[in-house]
Each structure stands twice: as C-alpha cells, then as structure tokens.
Amino acid sequence: MSEKPKVAWYWCASCGGCEESFVDLAERLLKVFEAVDIVFCPVAMDFKREDVEKLPDGSITVALINGGIRLKEHEEMVKLLRKKSKIVIAYGACSAWGGIPGLANLYNLDEALERKYLEVPTIENPKEVLPTKKIIVNIPEAKMKAELELPEPLPVLLPLDKVIDVDYYIPGCPPTPDVFWNALQALLSGNLPPKGAIVGASNRSLCDECSLNETKPEKVLVKEFKRPDKAKPEPNKCLLAQGFLCMGPVTRGGCTALCIKGNMPCTGCFGLLDGIVDYGGKAISYFGSILDYSPVEEKEIKKAFDGIPDWIGTIYRYSLAASKLSHKAGIKKPKRIKEVVEI
C-alpha cells in the first residue's frame, strides 16, 4: 500500500472556528482519518515545531493554514510550512483576506494594544502590563530567573498570500463542513483546479442559492438601510428588498445561505466573486445603486448612509486586510512594545 498523504494544519490569528468546522464533519471525520496522516496540528495534537523541521522539504502533501498573520511567529511558521509542503491552502476568511482580526488594520498597533490591554471594560490591568519581547521572571523559591520570549506582533495583520505563496483558498468564516468536504474530495481525488482558485465553493453570488431569491424584485430600490437588531424582518421575503443590508449580491455562494435561513442578512464571509478586486469597493458600488434618491436630495442620501453604523465593518467585515488600501494610511511601527521587562 502506498503511503497516505500527509496533512498539516496550523492556526495563526484566528478564533478556532475553522478547527470547529473540521470537527463538524462528524462521521465523515473517520473517513478523513482513514485517508490521510495528520503530521502537525497544534490545536489538537502534541507536535512541536521541531517535528516539522525534521520532515524533508516537500514531504507534506497539504498544509491547511487558518487565521491571519499577526505575529512574527505566524510568519516564521507559515514560511516553514510552505517549504515543507506541496500544496498550501488558505483556510477560512482570516487566512484568505484577513477576516475580522484584519479590521484592526484601522488602528496603529499601539492603539490596538492599549484598547485590548487597558481600555476594554472587561479588563483589569492596574499595573498596565503590555506585551513585551522578553520577560524575565524572578522565582525566589528556586533562586533563579526564567526568561520568556514572546513573539513580536507585526504592525498590521496580513492575509496569508502576502507572506507566502498560496495554492488554493477555502472561503468562509468558518467554511461550512460541506465546503470543506467538497474541497477535501477535490484534493484527495487529485482533481485540482488551476492554482490560486477557490475550492469547495461556487462562483455564483449567494443570491443564486438563497431560498428567498424568488421574492427579490427585478430592481431593488430602498429608501433606508435597516439593521437586524433594530427592525424585525418579515419572514420569507428577500431581506434586501425590505431594506436590510444583505451582502448576498456581492458575495460568493457556497454556504447555502445559512445566515439568511436564520433571518440574518449575509455579512459576506465567503468573500469576493471572481472578477471582483476589492470587496468593499464593489459593496459601495452596490449600495449606491440601490438607494432610491436623486442627488438633489443630498440630506436624505447622507441620512440613509449614516444609518449604517459600523460601515467599514459592513463593507469590509472579512476583507479589509486584503483590500486595495489594506490598512489605514500612516500606520507606524509600534512604540509601546518594550524590549525587556523584569517581574
């Protein structure tokens, strides 16, 4: 019997939802284990970096990498995995386009660290401890000092393909088990699409597979944008036609419109369709097209757009880091990260 393909699975700046999608394969998981050998998976198994380093170059068949690149450690690990793997797949929205952690690219890292470690209402940090590169810990009982080196954060979050060469993308936040399963089938059967393609999802917009598509009028025109937390959508009627900002028209299909089945407008986690270069740009184009005011009604137009509160979060929820502007202009290297702290 020939050797089973080796699979590595690594996480960078992510929430763990992508791993969850793997577990959600349920019984199909057994088939996955039958078919492949997992050689590296820090979330579930005790493998160390040395184990990967020992493998010969190109010996891993597929490396699945989820999460955005936020730390030097992530950068080093994905470069190592790239060297050891034949195929690298950006798994999930964070890895492919930065995802939700990518929204931090609207801030300097100093601002982000202050917010995270000092300002948020749930944090208690009277000594104002912030991450440092090296911490020296005194242990009086053992009469010794221990040194801890922490991975340094990068000034902005980067999608995987800005750090290493990526072969395929599996979209979604997280990818649904079915999407993952489809992609896995394609990989195991060797029936591979051209490099750089999205695997497992469709290239039609989400509306194409939405159950409410039949109720979508030919020309959608709205007077105001509604929010699902402020207004109750009518069931079984296109959410967009009701004024809820559904990202369906500009989003790739493949999830079978799960959120919409739960009365929640699409937020765009399957990302860009082929031919779109900037998700937010396309979204702006579409918002402008459906708003039913003439330019002389400037106040009404402004008011309608002001009705979108976190509007960068609306148009770039999963793709700010991969957008054309990618981060706020003028982001500088962080000042507040100290070299050494002794405690």
Next chain:
Amino acid sequence: MSDSKGEFEPKIVVYACNWCTYAATDLAGTSRMSYPPNVRIIRVMCSGRVDPQFVLQAFADGADGVIVAGCHPPADCHYIEGNYKAYRRFELFRKLLETMGIEQERFRLEWISAAEASRWVQVVNEMVAQLKKLGPLKPNLEVRE
C-alpha cells in the same frame, strides 16, 4: 514622479464621461487652452460606469489623486440617471477615504459639461496645486522590514 528640478509632480487619473467631460477636455484641446500635464484621462461611457473599485485600483497603483467627472445633474446625463448613481456611490466612497486616513482633496467628483472647457482647466489646475501641497500618496507605508 518629479520633474527635472526635482519638484513633486502628482499623477492624477481622470475618469471622464464620454458625453460631457471628455468632450470638454477635447474642446480645451481644440481651443488651445493649456493645463498641467499631470492628468491621465480614461474615457468611460458614463460616470455611472465608474466603480469605486476603479478608483481604489488607481490609488493602489500609484495615483496621487483621482477625478471622476460626468454630466451635470439633474437632466444632462445621456443615460438619464448615471450621474445620480455616481453621486450616491462617491458620497459613500468619501467616507471610506476618510476612515482609511486618505485626504479628501485626493478625490473629486465633478460635473463638467461639453461646453465647459474652462471649467475643466480650472479643475485640473486646482487639483494639481492641492496635491503638490499634500505630497505623494503612500497608503502602503513601509510597515514591514
């Protein structure tokens, strides 16, 4: 870009509508009006055809400023309401530039009719002067070593 004296010369990408603004630029030429050579004009059929992605792409590829220009509202548009659509889109687009820390002066939406060659020259002159003050656009500062 800089001229022979080393002074910064901004690059401006212009999306000009076929029916009004492009005709105005043409008229400026045939009337032998002079204006700075910093503009690169891209003729589009309608300002309503200009997708905000085009503008983002221009900025990402090194433009220091972008002008989208079309027919005067309410009734000049050859396609009835293309300019209305452009207006609504770029109203929202300006908010994006603001959030991403890009100066508002780098983007202009202008209505210039086929007869307004002098208005075209004025817009270009103003924009060049503003951009010279602002300096080059560097959205992708060197954030990585």
